[in-house]
Amino acid sequence: MEIRRATLDDCRPIAELALIAGEGIPAYFWKGSQKPGQEIEDAGAENLASEIKNFSYRNTHVAVVNDSIAGMLLAYRLPDDDNEDLDELPEFIRPCIELEQCVPGSFYINMLATFPEYRNQSIGTQLMAIVDNLAREVGCDQTSIQVFGQNQGALRLYQRLGYNIVEKRPVIPHSCHPYTGEIMLLTRAVATA
Numbered sequence: 001m002e003i004r005r006a007t008l009d010d011c012r013p014i015a016e017l018a019l020i021a022g023e024g025i026p027a028y029f030w031k032g033s034q035k036p037g038q039e040i041e042d043a044g045a046e047n048l049a050s051e052i053k054n055f056s057y058r059n060t061h062v063a064v065v066n067d068s069i070a071g072m073l074l075a076y077r078l079p080d081d082d083n084e085d086l087d088e089l090p091e092f093i094r095p096c097i098e099l100e101q102c103v104p105g106s107f108y109i110n111m112l113a114t115f116p117e118y119r120n121q122s123i124g125t126q127l128m129a130i131v132d133n134l135a136r137e138v139g140c141d142q143t144s145i146q147v148f149g150q151n152q153g154a155l156r157l158y159q160r161l162g163y164n165i166v167e168k169r170p171v172i173p174h175s176c177h178p179y180t181g182e183i184m185l186l187t188r189a190v191a192t193a
Helices: 006-023 025-033 040-048 091-100 123-128 133-136 152-160
Strands: 002-005 060-065 068-077 107-114 142-148 164-170 182-189
Touching: 002 152, 006 025, 006 040, 006 060, 006 068, 006 107, 025 040, 040 152, 068 123, 068 133, 091 142, 091 164, 091 182, 107 123, 107 133, 123 152, 142 152, 152 182
Parallel strands: 107 142
Antiparallel strands: 002 060, 060 068, 068 107, 142 182, 164 182
């Protein structure tokens, strides 16, 4: 397996992985730019081709197995002062943004995903192993990630990797995702080099 920075050519498989990781949330946002007859993955790929947004191929690393993308990590530094107006956002996404605002300037792991055929091969763990180096490159001393409480497998992985729950918000139910309960913010100090 090789882990490398994503390229513009990787946007379609990254979009497919984002749909897996986000369980419907990315599709909700991509539908606004979807052209008639266009598959949602292609609309997502166009969004991921951004050179200026954080949610971009530029902030993505991919795991490659036998010349095929097996998984991805999309992560970036959060703004030091996020003044995003929550009233401008759909209600169901506000708890996620509130949690991001709890950890300004942290290295935020937005998405981690593997294709189903590559699960249980430690690909997610290997992708998470590069997080500290990436965080140090952008001057972060803390990493952060969110997880729905019902996603027990992901929660166990992050806790095994040293992440601790520091904040929680109630999930606002929406038809674009299957979750109820709580969404949790976990953090971990960046290891020194």
